[in-house]
Amino acid sequence: MANNKTFTMIKPDAVENGHIGAILEKINGAGFRIEAMVMTQLSRKDAEQFYAVHRERPFFGELVDYMTSGPIVAAILEKDNAVEDFRKLIGATNPEEAAEGTIRKLYAKSIAANAIHGSDSDDNAGIEGNFFFSTRQRF
Numbered sequence: 001m002a003n004n005k006t007f008t009m010i011k012p013d014a015v016e017n018g019h020i021g022a023i024l025e026k027i028n029g030a031g032f033r034i035e036a037m038v039m040t041q042l043s044r045k046d047a048e049q050f051y052a053v054h055r056e057r058p059f060f061g062e063l064v065d066y067m068t069s070g071p072i073v074a075a076i077l078e079k080d081n082a083v084e085d086f087r088k089l090i091g092a093t094n095p096e097e098a099a100e101g102t103i104r105k106l107y108a109k110s111i112a113a114n115a116i117h118g119s120d121s122d123d124n125a126g127i128e129g130n131f132f133f134s135t136r137q138r139f
C-alpha cells in the first residue's frame with residue numbers, strides 16, 4: 001500500500017458546531033490535497049462495520065451512538081507520508097493530551113466526541129477509504 005494517502009472523517013460534534021470550514025483550512029494549510037469528499041450520516045450498520053475492530057471495547061456502544069448522532073464529512077487525503085503527518089496534525093485521541101495547535105486540541109470536546117478521525121496505518125487508510133467511496137473515486 002502506498003504511503004501517500006490517508007482517510008479522515010470530521011465527526012458529528014465538529015460538524016454540529018460549525019467547524020467544517022476551519023478544519024478543512026487546517027488540512028489544506030498542512031499540505032494535504034483533498035482527493036474525494038462526501039457529507040453523509042452513518043447508519044448503525046455502517047458505524048458498527050467501520051469500527052468493527054473496536055467491537056469488544058467497553059466504549060463500542062457509546063462510539064456507535066455518537067458516530068450515528070449526526071452528519072459527518074468523510075474524505076481521502078493525499079500527501080507524502082500522509083498517515084503519520086495527518087495523525088500529528090489532528091493530535092492525540094484524548095483532546096486533553098493533544099498538543100497545542102492540533103485539530104483535536106482546538107475543536108474536540110472529549111475522547112468520544114473528538115472532532116476528527118485519521119487512519120492509523122496505510123492498510124487501514126485503504127480499507128476505510130474504500131468503505132466510503134465507490135470505484136470511480138476509489139482510494
Ligand code: CMP
Binds near residue numbers: 093
Ligand atoms: P478514532 O480515532 O475515530 O477511532 C476510535 C475511536 O474510539 C476514537 O477515535 C475515539 O473517538 C473513540 N474512543 C477511544 N477511546 C475511547 C474511550 N475510552 N471512550 C470513548 N470513546 C473512545
